[in-house]
Amino acid sequence: MATWPVIGHEWAIDLLIRAITGPAHTGGSTDRRLSHAYLFTGPAQVGKTTLARAFAQALLCETQTGTPCGACRACQRIAAGRYPDVQFITAEKNTIQIDQVRALRSDAALSPLEGAYRIFIIREIERASPPAANALLKTLEEPPPQVILLLTSARRDQLLPTILSRCQIIGLRPLPLGQIQTALETHWAVDPQRAALLARLSSGRLGWAVNAHTDPELWPARAKSLDDLLALAADGYLGRLAYAETLSRQGDAIERTLELWATWWRDVLLVQRGLPADVVNLDRRVQLAQQAELYRSEQVEAALNDLIQTLRRLKANVNARLALDVLALRLPRPAVV
Numbered sequence: 001m002a003t004w005p006v007i008g009h010e011w012a013i014d015l016l017i018r019a020i021t022g023p024a025h026t027g028g029s030t031d032r033r034l035s036h037a038y039l040f041t042g043p044a045q046v047g048k049t050t051l052a053r054a055f056a057q058a059l060l061c062e063t064q065t066g067t068p069c070g071a072c073r074a075c076q077r078i079a080a081g082r083y084p085d086v087q088f089i090t091a092e093k094n095t096i097q098i099d100q101v102r103a104l105r106s107d108a109a110l111s112p113l114e115g116a117y118r119i120f121i122i123r124e125i126e127r128a129s130p131p132a133a134n135a136l137l138k139t140l141e142e143p144p145p146q147v148i149l150l151l152t153s154a155r156r157d158q159l160l161p162t163i164l165s166r167c168q169i170i171g172l173r174p175l176p177l178g179q180i181q182t183a184l185e186t187h188w189a190v191d192p193q194r195a196a197l198l199a200r201l202s203s204g205r206l207g208w209a210v211n212a213h214t215d216p217e218l219w220p221a222r223a224k225s226l227d228d229l230l231a232l233a234a235d236g237y238l239g240r241l242a243y244a245e246t247l248s249r250q251g252d253a254i255e256r257t258l259e260l261w262a263t264w265w266r267d268v269l270l271v272q273r274g275l276p277a278d279v280v281n282l283d284r285r286v287q288l289a290q291q292a293e294l295y296r297s298e299q300v301e302a303a304l305n306d307l308i309q310t311l312r313r314l315k316a317n318v319n320a321r322l323a324l325d326v327l328a329l330r331l332p333r334p335a336v337v
């Protein structure tokens with residue numbers, strides 16, 4: 001029996017299957033269960049686009065069972081990004097531009113070329129420029145029949161209420177770590193030890209775990225960030241400020257670094273509280289045990305709080321340099337042994 005090409009998020013799949021196969025849908029177009037627009041929200045790399053793509057396959061699959069067969073021409077071409085009625089729209093130079101939405105609007109006015117629907121998958125909708133968001137709103141308000149918009153966003157808090165109110169919202173949550181570990185072992189042939197580490201580091205985001213497994217650069221980058229943190233804590237003020245300056249110019253990598261550092265301090269706390277089995281950075285257990293000896297737990301708690309605060313400030317678009325300076329200067333100093 002065919003299944004959706006998605007791991008986890010079972011409740012969302014059930015809901016989407018019901019939308020496709022529900023009685024109103026087969027009874028006519030006036031009262032269909034299918035919405036004109038869906039918004040998939042959830043943390044980065046949790047599976048939003050994967051689910052949206054699978055939904056597009058399910059809508060256009062030649063079997064019309066509500067589950068993509070994976071074998072028909074529609075399923076295969078959608079998976080390969082080569083189906084004319086399914087278009088992906090992603091930010092160009094960090095922004096979804098008005099021209100992209102204009103092109104979408106003129107394509108949306110045309111009948112589907114092959115299937116029953118024209119589907120637009122717009123990723124990271126929070127990156128739409130204000131004119132682009134307004135233009136999109138017009139399509140959301142008066143969608144042409146047979147058009148379905150699938151939006152994704154990790155930043156629901158940044159979206160216009162008018163966009164939110166016109167979409168059915170599917171809020172995806174992180175997957176249980178056991179599910180990620182099993183998926184890595186079963187579908188990506190990752191050895192169990194590494195799969196356990198990746199699952200913990202992923203915070204329940206399968207896409208992150210798979211990327212970390214396949215991206216040759218991510219692994220050394222993680223090692224370097226952790227080594228940097230240890231060196232930084234032992235460094236003087238000048239060294240700390242110089243590092244903050246360098247880090248402040250690294251764009252998207254800033255958040256990744258700080259999130260990783262947060263896992264580190266959380267792990268140190270867990271070791272201090274006698275829960276070493278729960279740490280995320282499983283491959284560094286020896287080092288974590290050493291670190292737990294070098295700091296008082298109040299210092300570690302403060303460092304963790306500082307990181308959480310800094311991440312919050314960066315999301316609110318404060319000056320990165322300033323926020324990182326403060327963070328670097330407040331890093332706890334290890335006791336001399």
Ligand SMILES: [Zn+2]
Nearest residue numbers: 061069072075
């Ligand atoms: Zn199919």
